[in-house]
Amino acid sequence: MAGHSHWKNMAHHKGIVDAKRGRLWSKLSRAIMVAARVGGSDPVMNVRLRFAIDKARSVSMPKENIERAMKKGAGELEGQAFDEIVYEGFGPGGVAIICDILTDNRNRTNGEVRKIFERAGGNMGGPGCVAYMFDRKGLFEIPASATDEDTLLTLALDAGADDIKNFGDTFEITCDPTAFLQVKASLEKNNLTPFVTSASINQIGKLQVDCDTETGQKVMALLEALDDHDDVQNVYSNLNVTDAMMA
Numbered sequence: 001m002a003g004h005s006h007w008k009n010m011a012h013h014k015g016i017v018d019a020k021r022g023r024l025w026s027k028l029s030r031a032i033m034v035a036a037r038v039g040g041s042d043p044v045m046n047v048r049l050r051f052a053i054d055k056a057r058s059v060s061m062p063k064e065n066i067e068r069a070m071k072k073g074a075g076e077l078e079g080q081a082f083d084e085i086v087y088e089g090f091g092p093g094g095v096a097i098i099c100d101i102l103t104d105n106r107n108r109t110n111g112e113v114r115k116i117f118e119r120a121g122g123n124m125g126g127p128g129c130v131a132y133m134f135d136r137k138g139l140f141e142i143p144a145s146a147t148d149e150d151t152l153l154t155l156a157l158d159a160g161a162d163d164i165k166n167f168g169d170t171f172e173i174t175c176d177p178t179a180f181l182q183v184k185a186s187l188e189k190n191n192l193t194p195f196v197t198s199a200s201i202n203q204i205g206k207l208q209v210d211c212d213t214e215t216g217q218k219v220m221a222l223l224e225a226l227d228d229h230d231d232v233q234n235v236y237s238n239l240n241v242t243d244a245m246m247a
Contacts (some may be wrong), residue, residue: 028056029069036073072103089124091219093211098132100234120222134203138180146195159186204240216245
């Protein structure tokens, strides 16, 4: 995959799913509600809520939807209560998969997600079965045409980033989740925010798993099926995505 970012390809794949805007907004509303319920409705004091709101705004979620979700989470409006769960498992080829879940019915979601794994030739495992294979990191992607590597390296590291990688046409900045907002603020201060193509907190595989094209496409079909489920907020894998799989 010389010259290509694994996460850039995965973002493209996920973008196909995210085109289903109504479903995406519903998931983001849940995330905002839970964040407001746990940490309060003030985004200045509640970092998790601020991140959820920024993510909603990045996909053009209407302001009234965001405010309604915040009020439901804070108890100002009637709303459902959602439980946070993490499901782990394996896809075809032994690829590790993690799913972030927000659900109002644990038993229903467990059965449905388990069935998605099994239909795709995978299996859902117990807590911790694959978590050790991932690092939770903040991730930013910026086109190489937007800035030069030395400038980006300096401002990112000064803001607390861990590393920058050059994939030819794209720079990737990784950071600890606690430094995410500082790095984001640094990019804004240096007028680079308009060029950021992706900004998120991900579970990044410590070692990428290589599969043949056919197996890789089966894994990607599984990831899409999981992401299509209403209760699945995020899906992560350690699959090494190749151009052949994308094609």
